[in-house]
Amino acid sequence: MFLGIDLGTSSLKALLMSADGTVIAEASHPYPVNAPHPGWAESDPQDWWNAGAIAVRKVVQSYAAQVQAIGLSGQMHGVVVCDGAGNPLRSAILWADGRSHYELEHYRALGTEALRPLANPLTVGMAGPSLLWLRQGEPEVYRMARWALQPKDWLRLRLTGQAATEPSDASGTLMADVAAGTWAIALLEALHLRTDWLPPIVASRAIAGTLTRSAAEHLGLPADLPVVAGAADTAAALLGSGLTTAGDCQLTVGTGAQITLVGDRPTLDPHGCTHLFHAALPNQWYTLAAMQNAGLALEWVRQLLGLSWADLYDQAFTVEPGCDGLVCLPYLTGERTPHLDPTPTGAWIGLGLHHTRAHLARATLEGVAFAIAQGFAALQATGANPDTLYLAGGGSLHPQWRQLLADVLQRPLHSVETQSASAKGAALLARLGIGQDRQIGEPWKEKQAIPGGSATQIAPAPQITIPNSPSPALETAHQRFAQLYPAVRSQL
Numbered sequence: 001m002f003l004g005i006d007l008g009t010s011s012l013k014a015l016l017m018s019a020d021g022t023v024i025a026e027a028s029h030p031y032p033v034n035a036p037h038p039g040w041a042e043s044d045p046q047d048w049w050n051a052g053a054i055a056v057r058k059v060v061q062s063y064a065a066q067v068q069a070i071g072l073s074g075q076m077h078g079v080v081v082c083d084g085a086g087n088p089l090r091s092a093i094l095w096a097d098g099r100s101h102y103e104l105e106h107y108r109a110l111g112t113e114a115l116r117p118l119a120n121p122l123t124v125g126m127a128g129p130s131l132l133w134l135r136q137g138e139p140e141v142y143r144m145a146r147w148a149l150q151p152k153d154w155l156r157l158r159l160t161g162q163a164a165t166e167p168s169d170a171s172g173t174l175m176a177d178v179a180a181g182t183w184a185i186a187l188l189e190a191l192h193l194r195t196d197w198l199p200p201i202v203a204s205r206a207i208a209g210t211l212t213r214s215a216a217e218h219l220g221l222p223a224d225l226p227v228v229a230g231a232a233d234t235a236a237a238l239l240g241s242g243l244t245t246a247g248d249c250q251l252t253v254g255t256g257a258q259i260t261l262v263g264d265r266p267t268l269d270p271h272g273c274t275h276l277f278h279a280a281l282p283n284q285w286y287t288l289a290a291m292q293n294a295g296l297a298l299e300w301v302r303q304l305l306g307l308s309w310a311d312l313y314d315q316a317f318t319v320e321p322g323c324d325g326l327v328c329l330p331y332l333t334g335e336r337t338p339h340l341d342p343t344p345t346g347a348w349i350g351l352g353l354h355h356t357r358a359h360l361a362r363a364t365l366e367g368v369a370f371a372i373a374q375g376f377a378a379l380q381a382t383g384a385n386p387d388t389l390y391l392a393g394g395g396s397l398h399p400q401w402r403q404l405l406a407d408v409l410q411r412p413l414h415s416v417e418t419q420s421a422s423a424k425g426a427a428l429l430a431r432l433g434i435g436q437d438r439q440i441g442e443p444w445k446e447k448q449a450i451p452g453g454s455a456t457q458i459a460p461a462p463q464i465t466i467p468n469s470p471s472p473a474l475e476t477a478h479q480r481f482a483q484l485y486p487a488v489r490s491q492l
């Protein structure tokens with residue numbers, strides 16, 4: 001059996017998979033995203049560590065002795081600075097964090113040619129700009145840290161005592177050459193950013209260490225289990241859903257929402273609106289539209305309105321499409337695709353006496369769906385036009401919410417069979433890792449054949465949501481949504 005662990009933004013997911021790819025059990029445990037200052041988004045890695053023990057123990061139960069290997073996936077872009085043993089020197093700075101706006105100027109000053117290897121738009125919340133902020137904001141921490149790691153790489157360091165990363169997470173840091181799969185050392189030196197705290201880049205399927213005795217006790221597993229490098233959550237989710245062919249497209253609705261499109265070469269977006277990241281398999285990349293505020297905005301509104309998840313959805317879907325003139329802009333943490341702008345704020349616009357709590361709830365769902373549709377349009381502007389999308393993520397489970405997403409996107413949505421496609425992808429990488437009997441720390445650029453029984457053979461679940469024909473009220477709300485963005489942005 002194989003254990004996949006996905007260190008998400010809102011919760012850690014654990015998934016136990018048998019050798020034939022069947023999911024035996026799934027569990028999750030939540031933790032908070034904290035905003036100690038306006039525009040900041042941080043989590044305490046100790047919360048991740050504690051959640052790991054709870055979720056893993058729930059899925060493993062009596063199967064502990066049968067687990068053969070562990071794979072990791074996790075939220076992208078953020079950074080944990082820690083000592084050599086993995087003790088964090090401060091809270092993790094997450095992808096939703098907007099503090100590094102001014103640090104992007106250091107990048108821009110290098111000029112377009114120097115930035116080309118990054119293959120990505122310059123965005124706040126990515127490790128590179130966040131570390132530049134740390135250099136001036138917390139110089140002592142900047143100086144003292146041994147490692148600067150992405151969240152799942154930090155977790156692996158704590159589990160194995162070994163520091164490593166792999167191409168999919170490295171490509172989301174604004175510190176890597178995405179096509180070459182190496183750190184962009186020349187660019188980092190030009191930024192005067194430390195490079196000695198970056199870990200080696202190994203293949204996603206490489207065994208990057210083995211479980212230490214104390215970590216094994218923490219998780220309730222045998223010591224010395226192999227732990228593979230794993231992949232970024234969006235890369236692992238593609239693998240977990242069996243989407244490994246160029247043109248495959250998936251929408252994941254979690255804390256953020258992402259639309260991912262598999263490609264077989266590192267093709268740049270001519271408009272510079274979407275991201276390009278390395279996939280979990282060698283010689284594969286994917287284009288990604290990233291919307292900052294999905295489950296994050298729904299959770300904030302749910303708490304504000306004092307509703308359970310069931311009540312939020314029940315009440316929202318008593319209201320007619322278009323919410324009687326109410327539009328919600330969900331930009332609680334700015335927006336990435338298509339605006340690449342950390343400044344817009346959230347808003348409900350068009351409030352009247354006739355509006356109720358149920359209207360506020362539905363308008364938020366519609367606003368998140370419209371934001372996702374704008375991301376899809378940015379992906380289409382690169383020349384792609386997927387006629388169907390796979391649907392994954394813990395924020396995609398309610399049938400009427402799925403229907404609203406299909407209606408707004410005007411595409412059929414195939415929901416995938418596992419609750420956490422990313423954790424499934426991580427378990428599949430664990431299986432690949434030990435099937436190959438690989439050396440610890442093997443460089444990822446070596447030719448790697450995919451053994452039989454690989455992820456490409458996993459059939460996605462057949463459940464499909466077909467879009468309704470366009471509703472005039474929903475279309476009007478969508479158009480108003482698009483027009484209102486300039487009203488909520490500001491000049492920094």
Ligand SMILES: Nc1ncnc2c1ncn2[C@@H]1O[C@H](COP(=O)(O)OP(=O)(O)O)[C@@H](O)[C@H]1O
Pocket residue numbers: 007008009010011012253254255256294295296298299309310393394395396397398
């Ligand atoms: N019915 C629901 N139950 C739990 N979470 C939900 C539900 N509907 C939407 N969500 C949102 O989905 C997110 C959880 O999805 P998940 O894929 O686990 O996220 P992540 O990987 O970012 O931790 C949360 O942000 C939560 O607000």
Ligand SMILES: O=C(CO)[C@@H](O)[C@H](O)COP(=O)(O)O
Pocket residue numbers: 008009010074075076077095233234254255256257258275288290
């Ligand atoms: O920002 C991106 C991709 O660019 C996400 O992949 C983050 O990693 C967050 O994922 P969730 O926690 O929302 O699933």
